[in-house]
Amino acid sequence: MAFLQETQSxxxxxxxxxxVGTGGIGCELLKNLVLTGFQNISAIDLDTIDVSNLNRQFLFQKKHVGRPKVEVAKETAQLFNPNATITAYHDSVLNSEYNVNFFKQFSLVMNALDNKAARNHVNRLCLAAGVTLIESGSAGYLGQVTVIRKGVSECYECQPxxxxxxxPGCTIRNTPSEPIHCIVWAKHLFNQLFGEPDTDNDVSPETEKEEGMESGEDDSHVQRISTRQWAENNDYNSKKLFHKLFKSDIEYLLSMEKLWQTRKPPTPLELGNLPGKNTSEGSTGGLADQRVWSISECAQVFQDCVVELKKEFTANGELVWDKDDKSRLDFVVAAANLRSYAYSIQQKSRFDVKSMAxxxxxxxxxxxxVIAGIIVMEALKVLAGESHKCKTTYLPKYPNPYKKLLVACTPNPPNPKCYVCSPKPEATVKFNCNSVTVASLQDKIMKKHFGMVAPDVEIDDGKGTILLxxxxGETDDNLPKCVSEFGVSNGTRLKVDDFLQNMTLVITIVHTDTPLEDEKEFEQVNEDDVEGDTGAPMPISSRKRKASTDSEQQATKKARKDSNSIEI
Known part of the structure; x- marks a missing residue:
């Protein structure tokens, strides 16, 4: 036993x-590693410390607010074990210098990330480098840890x-019925006015054959320009903006009578005639952030924020919405509550809006x-050459029928249809070739959906036509053109390569003239279910896991289901 302990040491x-990541799980993990005896540790994190982190990220103190998380985590963790060497990288793991060769230097990589894009990227780099990755996540009382080994267990992206x-866009723009609809609208409004505008998320009322609009109904009196263009033409005048958003636009919607046959119609707001007292329940008592503002307060905060954000926008260019920035959050709170009031929807406190937005x-x-402790236990198995003993472990909200709070099961084998880790990665995507542009192919399909960082796309037509x-600057002229202009049609195969992730992928295009559900521009489909130009998309079904008894199998399935969406 002593010999084994010495060998492991x-x-x-x-x-x-x-x-990778020094936030909630990362702080606990870094502390556990140095106390376990690890002496050569690298850590990377782009984030800085916010006061809201201090209730759970115990390597940080109030005096550290504003400093890089990874640097403070390094300083504090080394106090537990001065013999440990910790190298801190205050940077994004998505940057090109952290490539396959960079990851090859590590015996093991442990993820403590809070977003899907970075998880995908690290997953692919570890697969390419042949390095074992321990993936983890927590969400409230739920948590999970799994060990990813190339060719042995499923990777992070094996299951959708x-x-x-x-x-739906029409709900957000025209017929909100819940507070979240108004909050999403307010965030879209922020981007339209001060951020990077997206024409798909303009907040103006729907003006073309919208639900409830008769085919012959005339809407030519509506000025068809974006919200930002309107604001620029009016010099971002906060009173005029209020009048447009909460009076004129609502009056236009009221003109579509069929829209309100089964719904309560909204009420246009007059800036000088708003209630000063709050009409929502629970508007008094509690902390300041938990008080629901009166509608007059919302109107004043809205105007003040427009002025403040316009100055920042003029000085710095496009802004990014941040829930921890006061003026940005206050703008969304005020705008969302004003819209909620107009539609007779319950208003929300600043605290609630921050959580929802x-x-x-x-x-x-x-x-x-708990999750950080399990990560270290799995790491010890890997480093001791006992990877076959590794488990995927779930922390459910309640104990299972066997009174176990931790549910451990054998990791799944790789999914043969995974477009990331299978020997011949392929995928099938359905869209209208006559409307999807090369820019959408790059930004929405390759980067956002397939998680690539620097994709090169070539048509597999024998000519080697390069789309991206x-x-x-090499293919900038292609971006505004539809893919059909390059000969992309039903059955076209695209060869995709991302040198930063050492990833290749072959994509088969299925052309459709029929609009996709939920206003989607494209969708990935199961190739087995594609029949010519039709074929409904079918999700990849989860493979059944083995368990020793039926009841234990059900408990394991429930733990997996509860933890399936953990991303924090």
Whole structure:
């Protein structure tokens, strides 16, 4: 036993491990590693410390607010073990210098990330480098840890992750019925006025054959320009902007009578005639951020924020919405509540809007500590050459029928249809070739959907026609053109390569003239279910896991289901 402990100790001390992310799980993990005896650790994180981190990220103190997380985590963790050497990278793991060769130097990589894009990227780099990755996540009381080994267990992308909740554009623009609809509208409004505008997310009322509009109904009196153009023409005058958004636009919607046959119509707002007292329940008592503002307060805050944000926009260019920035958050709170009031929807406090707009799931310090401990236990197995003993472990909200709070099961084998880790990665995508542009192919399909960083796309037509090049400026002229202009049609195959991720992919195009559901521009489909120009998309079904008894199998399935969407 002493010999085994000494061997394991030597393995730990001689290893070089990487921690990606030094937030909730990352802080606990870094502390555990130095206390376990790891002496050569690298850590990377782009984030800085916010006061809201201090209730659970215990390597940080109030005096550290504003400093890089990874640098403070390094300083504090080394106090637990001065013999440990920790290399801190205050940077994004998506940057090109952190490539396959960079990851090859590590004995093991451990993810403590909070976003899907970075998880995908690290997953692909570890597969390319042949380095074992331990993936983890927590969401409230739920948590999970899994070990990813190339060719042995499924990778992070083998099973599709639940898509982020989205709402139909017509609901957001015309007929909100819930507070979240108004909050999403307010965030779109912020981007339209001060951020990077997206024509798909303009907040103006729908003006073309919208639900409830008769085919012959005349809407020619509506000025068809974007919200930002309107604001620029009116010099971002806050009173005129209020009048447009909360009076004129609503009056236009009221002119579509069929839209309100089964709905309560909204009420246009007059800036000088708003109630000063709050009409929402729970508007008094509690902390300041938990008080629901009166509608008059919302109107004043809205105008003040427009002035403040316009100055910042003029000085710095396009702004990015941040839930932790006061003026940005206050703008969304005020705009969302004004719209809610107009549509007779319950208004929300600043605290509630911040949680909903930021997709915040309350973090539990104990959950992070448990998950970090499991990561280290799995790491010890890997470094001791006992990877066959590794488990995928789930932390459910309640104990299973066997009174176990931790549910461990054998990792799944690789999914043969995974477009990331299979020997011949392929995927099938359906869209209208006559409307999808090369820019959409690059930004929405290759980068956003398939998670690539620097994609090169070539048509597999024997001619080697290049649609996209990662070389700066080389294919800029292609971006506004529809893919059909280059001969892309039903059955076309695209060869895609991302040198930063050492990833290749062959994509088969299925052309469709029929609009896709939920206003989607494209969708990935299961190739087995494609029949010519039709064929409904079918999600890849989860493979059944083995368990020793039926009841244990059900408990394991439930734990997997509860933890399936963990991303924090």
């Amino acid at each position: 030597n393995t730990v001390q001689g290893s070089h491990v990487m921690v 992750k639940p898509a982020a909740k989205t709402y 930021g997709n915040i799931i309350p973090a539990i310090a104990t959950t992070n500590a 090049s990662s070389e700066e």
